[in-house]
Amino acid sequence: EDKVVQSPLSLVVHEGDTVTLNCSYEVTNFRxxxxxxxxxxxxxxxxxxxxxxxEKKSGRLSSILDKKELFSILNITATQTxxxxxxxxxxxxxxxxxxxxxGTMLLVSP
Amino acid sequence: NAGVTQTPxxxxxKTGQSMTLQCAQDMNHNSMYWYxxxxxxxxRLIYYSASEGTTDKxxxxxxxxxxxxxxxxxxxxxxxxxxxxxxxxxxxxSEVRGQxxxxxxxxxxxxxTVV
Numbered sequence: 600e601d602k603v604v605q606s607p608l609s610l611v612v613h614e615g616d617t618v619t620l621n622c623s624y625e626v627t628n629f630r631x632x633x634x635x636x637x638x639x640x641x642x643x644x645x646x647x648x649x650x651x652x653x654e655k656k657s658g659r660l661s662s663i664l665d666k667k668e669l670f671s672i673l674n675i676t677a678t679q680t681x682x683x684x685x686x687x688x689x690x691x692x693x694x695x696x697x698x699x700x701x702g703t704m705l706l707v708s709p
Numbered sequence: 710n711a712g713v714t715q716t717p718x719x720x721x722x723k724t725g726q727s728m729t730l731q732c733a734q735d736m737n738h739n740s741m742y743w744y745x746x747x748x749x750x751x752x753r754l755i756y757y758s759a760s761e762g763t764t765d766k767x768x769x770x771x772x773x774x775x776x777x778x779x780x781x782x783x784x785x786x787x788x789x790x791x792x793x794x795x796x797x798x799x800x801x802x803s804e805v806r807g808q809x810x811x812x813x814x815x816x817x818x819x820x821x822t823v824v
Contacts, residue, residue, distance in 0.1 A: 608749075609822070611778035633812065641713075641799065641815035642752070672786060688753065696767065 605688050605700035610651045613708055616678050620703045622688030623670040632664055632671050633697065635687040642687055645673070678707045711735050715800050715816035722790045722823045730785040730819050732800030740803045740811060741783035742767075742799065743775060745796040746818075779801055790823045797821070 602625045612618055617640045624632065635642035646655040648664035648671060655662050659678075664671045675682055685704050689697040713734045722728055734741065743755040744767075754767030758777040772794060773785045783802075787794060798819045803811030 603751075640817045644812050644814070647812055689752075691811060696754055696757055697811065699744075699752040699756075701749060 601690060601692055601698040603688055603690055603698050603700035605617045605686075607703060608701065609704040609706070611706045611708060612678055614680060615677060616707075617674065617676045618678060618705065620673040620686050620688075621670060622672070622700055622703075624688075624690050626692045626698065627667065628692045629666070629690060630693070631691045633689045633691065634662055634671075634673050635689065637685040637687055637696070637702070638683075655698045675705075678705075680707050680709055687694075694700050713790045713800055713802055713814050713816035715798075717819060717821050718817065720819060720821050722821065724791060726732055726790050727786065728786050728790065729787075730800070730821075731782070731818060732784065732814060733782045734800075734802040734814070736780065736802060736804070736814065737780070738802035738804045738814075739780070741777065742801040742803070742813065743773070743783070744799045744801065745769065745794075746799060747796050748768075752785075755785065755798075787821075790821075792823045795821060796821045 606621045633647045634645040646662045651666040659676045662673045685702040687702045688700045716731045739760045742757040744752040750779045753769050755776040758764045761780045800816040801813040803813040
């Protein structure tokens with residue numbers, strides 16, 4: 600059974616801090632790892648990672664995958680209150696389904 | 710562009726009642742999914758449909774049925790609702806992205822309470 604574990608489960612930081620969210624996985628036939636941001640309702644896609652060591656970047660957010668150690672990190676620099684959300688990590692081990700972790704709830708205080 | 714549309718947004722049911730959650734996507738995606746999200750549990754797959762005409766069980770299928778009506782629509786039915794089915798339900802759709810697997814697009818969710 601595929602397993603995705605995220606840490607920490609929750610985190611409170613001050614605006615301007617840098618945060619690192621972790622995602623480890625045990626997946627047969629790994630194809631990709633995805634990060635989503637969930638604010639009030641639907642998760643929205645952030646990144647998809649398929650290769651080790653290649654950083655994906657979008658503004659203040661970046662992510663990298665380590666396929667040898669089976670983990671990924673999501674970094675957010677200069678955090679803003681609008682970054683407050685649940686961040687979900689998911690893996691894909693076939694063509695059709697995703698396995699999600701429980702998420703990290705991030706609260707950025709002003 | 711509407712993306713993935715779910716109805717209803719909220720629903721309260723009595724134990725034993727039945728209902729159908731509707732989902733439609735306008736992105737011409739082949740694959741569609743139903744997830745449930747409970748506090749501290751992340752998103753768990755109930756059923757999915759890899760293509761029109763096929764459906765498969767996910768991690769937590771008991772108590773649910775699905776119908777892939779056509780390429781656009783994928784419905785989830787609760788035949789006899791139970792309090793354990795109180796949850797937020799998300800429909801999603803995807804198309805395979807290269808060799809990396811599906812990037813799923815989610816609907817806005819249905820908050821279901823069974824009393």
